[in-house]
Amino acid sequence: MLNFIVGSMIVCEAAFWVCIILGLLLRYVLGKKTLGMALLSLTPVLDLYLLVVAGVDLYNGATATLAHALAAVYIGVSIAFGRSMIRWADERFRYYVLKQGEKPVKRYGMDYAIQDMKGVxxxxxxxxxxxxxxxxxxxxxxEASRTELLIQTVWKWMLILGIDFLIGVSHFIWPKKQKPV
Structure with missing residues (x-):
């Protein structure tokens, strides 16, 4: 079943990008804004599918692996970052592909620090x-003996979040400067 989970992760990641690209093409090239947004909104559903597959595997007696843990990580990231990732892709697609709208802004100083802290x-x-x-x-x-890796993942992720927070705070202390042209 582990190979099925890993394969599902790969398929879901590919489907994520297909949904993003097709969603943007439908919205802007073909003018199908509702259909395009529906495709963009499918991305959390892909992650939910992955979570269900991993959960069923564990329920049926499997021992947790990194693939099982990543299913939960993916859905958390998808929900928390989904809208901002779509907005990011949307801005760049309009500007770089369609040659419409304003160039995405490069941030520096406190503006960069605030934006980075929003990411944190x-x-x-x-x-x-x-x-x-x-x-x-x-x-x-x-059965803690089979799911030990899940709790280890929580602790490792907490450490990574702490490092991300410290990096975010550092941008307030040492603001990012614009490089001379």
Whole structure:
């Protein structure tokens, strides 16, 4: 079943980018804004599918692997960062592909620090969602010997979030400067 989970992760990641690209093409090239947004909105559904596949595998007796843990991480990240990732892709697609709209802004100084800290807060939201799913799965399976890796993932992710926070704070202390042209 592990190969199925890893394969599902690869398919879901590819489908994520297909949904993004087709969604943008439908919205801007073909003028199908509603259909384009529907495709863009499918991305969390892909992650939910992945989470269900991993959960069923664990429920059926599998021992947790990194692939199982990443299913929960993916859905947390997708929910927390989904809108901002779509907005980011949307801006760049309009400017670089369609040659419309304004060039995406490069940020420096306090503006960069504030924007980066918003990313840290999104990361914290992703952590709360993903870690909650990992802890819930650990509890639902009820056999710590098979789900130990899930809780280890929570602790490692907490460390990564702490490092991300420190980097975010550092941008307020040492603001990013614009490079001379």
């Amino acid at each position: 807060l999104r990361h914290a939201a992703a952590f709360v969602i993903g870690a909650g799913l990992l802890v819930f799965t650990d509890w639902a399976v009820g």
